Amino acid sequence: MLINSNLYNCEPLTAPGTKPEALSVTEFRDSFVHKFAAMHGKPLSTATDGEKFAALAALLREIISKNLITTRQERARTDPKQVYYLSIEFLLGRLLATNLVNLGLRETCAEALSQLGIQLDSLLPEEEDAGLGNGGLGRLAACYLDSMAALGLAGHGCGLRYRYGLFEQKIINGYQHEYPDNWLQDRSYVWEYRRPDEQIAVRYGGTVRMQTNGKTRFLHENYEQVMAVPYDVPVVGFQNKIVNTLRLWSAEIDISHYTCCRQGADCNSVIDYKHGVEALTDLLYPDDTHYEGQLLRLKQQYFLVSASLQSIVRSFRLNHDALRLLPAKAAIHINDTHPALAVPELMRILLDDCGLGWDEAWPLTVATISYTNHTILPEALETWPVTMVAQLLPRIHMLIQEINERTGRELWHTYPGDWDRIRAMSIVADGQVHMAHLAIAGSHSVNGVARIHTEILKQSVMRNFAACTPDKFTNVTNGITHRRWLLTANPRLAALINDAIGPDWIKTPAKLAELAAAASDPGFLAALAAVKLDNKRQLARYIKAKNNLTVDINSIFDSHIKRMHAYKRQFLNVMHIMDLYNRLRADPALTIAPRTFIFGGKAAPGYYKAKKTIKLINTLADKINNDPAIRDQLKVVFLENYNVSLAELIIPAADVSEQISTASREASGTGNMKFMMNGAVTIGTLDGANIEIREAAGADNIFVFGLSANEVLDYYQQGGYNPRELYTSDPRLKTITDQLVNGFFPVGPEEFRLHYDDLLHHGDEYFLLQDFAGYVDTQNRLAAAYCDQQRWQRLGLLNIAYSGWFSSDRTFAEYATDIWQLTEPVPFWNQDQPGIYDQLRPLARQDVLC
CATH class of the missing domain: 3.40.50.2000 (Glycogen Phosphorylase B;)
Known part of the structure; x- marks a missing residue:
């Protein structure tokens, strides 16, 4: 397949071949003006962004209402x-951006508002x-x-x-x-x-x-x-x-x-x-x-x-x-x-x-x-x-x-x-x-x-x-909607894909696999890198505005965003950051691939340990971000109030996807799929859907470490794990663990005693000490790969190309056909290209616990 390297303008496009709502730009503009006047009774020139958003949403709601009534009438008939x-x-x-995309009206709306001096992107944040x-x-x-x-x-x-x-x-x-x-x-x-x-x-x-x-x-x-x-x-x-x-x-x-x-x-x-x-x-x-x-x-x-x-x-x-x-x-x-x-x-x-x-x-x-x-x-x-x-x-x-x-x-x-x-x-x-x-x-x-x-x-x-x-x-392996997490959340990347292989992937996500042919195309890889850099620039602006922290957009954006829980092992990530920091302090001449570690997630109000982990992350961030001795080679940021909208900003900008749960503890994960679809490279354990991501993307395009699920389950059932032995035998672990309670952090000695005791006195339930060495070694391999930018862009591209398997269209079609036995025809998710994913479908005979 030939990829046209001259088309990489990266401008968001409406997918051709679809049937958007039949509204011209002029009709949309005039309808918006009339709707605004009817709702607010004042000139558009005096409107706030909130009032403009309300009028735009009301206009879309009218269009949606007609389709809702028609859908119900048709269902009543059939x-x-x-x-x-x-x-x-x-x-x-x-829902505003998603509804515009699904109605086929995003470009029409953007142009109509532009003629009125309004930027669509300025209205999107008005929605809670x-x-x-x-x-x-x-x-x-x-x-x-x-x-x-x-x-x-x-x-x-x-x-x-x-x-x-x-x-x-x-x-x-x-x-x-x-x-x-x-x-x-x-x-x-x-x-x-x-x-x-x-x-x-x-x-x-x-x-x-x-x-x-x-x-x-x-x-x-x-x-x-x-x-x-x-x-x-x-x-x-x-x-x-x-x-x-x-x-x-x-x-x-x-x-x-x-x-x-x-x-x-x-x-x-x-x-x-x-x-x-x-x-x-x-x-x-x-x-x-x-x-x-x-x-x-x-x-x-x-x-x-x-x-x-x-x-x-x-x-x-x-x-x-x-x-x-x-x-x-x-x-x-x-x-x-x-x-x-x-x-x-x-x-x-x-x-x-x-x-x-x-x-x-x-x-x-x-x-x-x-x-x-x-x-x-x-x-x-x-x-x-x-x-x-x-x-x-x-x-x-x-x-x-x-x-x-x-x-x-x-x-x-x-x-x-x-x-x-x-x-x-x-x-x-x-x-x-x-x-x-x-x-x-x-x-x-x-x-x-x-x-x-x-x-x-x-x-x-x-x-x-x-x-x-x-x-x-x-x-039924989980899936994510590519229309939300790629087409809507990352429009520049979606436009790049459209230019390369056409828009059919939007309705048939398996066709993303055609992108694999561009892995040897320097022009496409350069365009892909430009999209990622622009997304990182947007996130960096947000971090500066919210956390008053300047981050290097050329550094590795390493993202760990998910619900705060011990088994998801945000603490293991912290241990690696502490080790990096200790190495830089011990050797002022040491140079590493610059890293920006991005955390986000909420702890349940009654989950004391998870809330202490948030405090630990922020305390470590304050220490590292204000230490001139490390020459800005490390930055740590915790973005508060993590939600879908924040995820839509972080995920397109991420270079690295942290999926490091204790093997056997994570049921599937869907954040791993969203990162993959946006070209981030996974570092993770063989847990949940990480296994199937490795099979889809290829073992060379993901960084895997840690105990297997079988090994974890054996420890739980048979015992024999000795965290103190690891603590005494690895000087790095001893240093990091002791730093939790020895005054290394500018807090009271009991602030992080819970984490210290969990490691040494309560059995290290989630095997952080056991997996630490493998995690650090794998992070070092990852950093080396990032330094070879052409190789890194190829890794990201192949993750995007083979992410179509994880579309929720495939997942839902499996539910509909195999579990719910729907009487109406189920459009198969890759019906236009049968067999394209046969080689990616997980092998049933494989021992998945190994």
């Missing part, structure tokens, strides 16, 4: 099977990131909604409309401080549609009475009722006029029917009651370090599944008479264990509301529900106290007990006398309800999210279930 994706998080990010998620779980869900709409498949997301999201992170004196994420400042979201006519009643507490009049019925009485009001956010398909929806439930109460003076109450108490009820959907992940927070989390989870499932069944029954058709017309998917109460809730609806018997309802429930597991970490495999479930959800508690009893009897027939196995598989045990066990029992499909993760589930964490029902377990 009656396809619909997917309902239940997730406690949907991390959408800003929606506070509906925190990390990879929520961003994955958002990518899947994008792919569902792009593939033209019928479906919906189901989540909660958090008023304040998780929290806004501020770094003060190096410490994380949490502030309310007041993203809904005026209590409305520009893209949403409130549907009060479709509200659902959700019940808590009370008692359940059994009534027998020829047929046993269960009557729920004396309950507290909370109304769930749906807000629909449109999800725009890529230039196909399809609009699906994300339905977000809000806890609301109409106090106009409450009498202030009834039973001695006054209006203040009525208003307090309103605030108490609506607090149910105030915050994502309430602090569960105390009983009240745990209770609120459980209440939130039931609120999500009860409102969603009641709505799903209501919609189904409006269009179908026979409940036996439910699995043929609805696929309900549980994204991790947070929505696992969907299993007993669907049973409750079918039994109590629809009048089915158990033997009719249970097969329908199992055939309708599927479950994705995202973790093997014990703390993330949720359990709830039986007493709490019984008090808050008495009917659900009865159903869970019945499911547990019936599945236990089935296990007894399969494994007679094997009480240890049966107990290990119980849904209710030791006073706890095991939500993962409940999800497995009530689903027809259980999948992991990377090949190694699925194998660990089958061989370790869920081996008893996999042995009992092996056909239920499958793997």
Whole structure:
């Protein structure tokens, strides 16, 4: 294939061959002017950027609305099977740029605004990131909604409309401080549609009475009722006029029917009651370090599944008479264990509301529900106290007990006398309800999210279930939407790719592989380097503005941005930086490849160790960044309040992607895929999707180190790991570890004692000392590769070229075909080029744990 080296102008282009909305620049400009006047009633010349953004979003919303109505009318006519994706998080990010791209209007809009003296890029930051998620779980869900709409498949997301999201992170004196994420400042979201006519009643507490009049019925009485009001956010398909929806439930109460003076109450108490009820959907992940927070989390989870499932069944029954058709017309998917109460809730609806018997309802429930597991970490495999479930959800508690009893009897027939196995598989045990066990029992499909993760589930964490029902377990490796993370987030790179191979990759991401032919083209590699340098320049400006730190754009931008957690090993990265710093201090003449280490991520408010790691990173940054002796060869920066929009700035600028979790601990990762797609080179362990990234990009195009998953699991099971021996035998480790407590840092000696003790006295659970030497050696190899810029650009190019496998279009097509059995045709993600990825598809026979 010939690559035209004369076309590398790097200007963003609208993909030809697509069908954007039929609006000319003039029509768009005039429509915007009219919309602004109608909304704000003043001259455009006096407008703020916020007012201009509001008018632009409202104009797009009108276009989207027409497509939404048309999509719903067509679905009502054809009656396809619909997917309902239940997730406690949907991390959408800003939608203006994405909606413009998906409507095919970005260039039209930019030119129309330019004629009015307005720069589109100046309006994009006016949109708040929606506070509906925190990390990879929520961003994955958002990518899947994008792919569902792009593939033209019928479906919906189901989540909660958090008023304040998780929290806004501020770094003060190096410490994380949490502030309310007041993203809904005026209590409305520009893209949403409130549907009060479709509200659902959700019940808590009370008692359940059994009534027998020829047929046993269960009557729920004396309950507290909370109304769930749906807000629909449109999800725009890529230039196909399809609009699906994300339905977000809000806890609301109409106090106009409450009498202030009834039973001695006054209006203040009525208003307090309103605030108490609506607090149910105030915050994502309430602090569960105390009983009240745990209770609120459980209440939130039931609120999500009860409102969603009641709505799903209501919609189904409006269009179908026979409940036996439910699995043929609805696929309900549980994204991790947070929505696992969907299993007993669907049973409750079918039994109590629809009048089915158990033997009719249970097969329908199992055939309708599927479950994705995202973790093997014990703390993330949720359990709830039986007493709490019984008090808050008495009917659900009865159903869970019945499911547990019936599945236990089935296990007894399969494994007679094997009480240890049966107990290990119980849904209710030791006073706890095991939500993962409940999800497995009530689903027809259980999948992991990377090949190694699925194998660990089958061989370790869920081996008893996999042995009992092996056909239920499958793997679907995660993916990301390339339209968001390449086409929208990195338009100059997307334009360069368009110039080289054409735009077909946008609809068929496997065609990115055609870029591999440019690996020997110096002109293309130079153009690729220019795009990366420009992205680094933009990020450097942001760092200067936010952190008052000047960084060298020619240095290696080494990025470690993700949720703060011990197993993700931000601390191992810190140890390497400390070693580099120690080497530079010991030898003033030493010259290294200049490095800028970029961190970002939030620690859960109750996660003390993760918050201490943030303090450690910032303390180290202050020491290094203000030390003239190292001649600016090292810089360290922690960017506060990491979110989707910040990721869209960092990832296109990154040279190095830190994916260094303890092997076997990371289920998949999706940040690794985003970095890969933008030409960053991965340094990582053979964990999660890193294994498949290595297979796709080639072993020479990724930097791998550390224990294997098998070795880690053997240590956990057999013991034998001695961190103190490593500490005493490696002078570098001894120096770094001692520096945590010996006054090296200008803080009290106890500030980082927790990290010191974890390494030497608490077993070094995540094997930082063991993997340190290999990590440092691999970082040295990486730095040497960066010094050969042509080689480095080739590494980045091949990562981009082979990233198409990790498109969420491929992932979602696998779900749709293999798990949900959608009745409508599923457009295969690489249908125009069959076989292009056969050589990249992971080898099933390979021992993925090695």
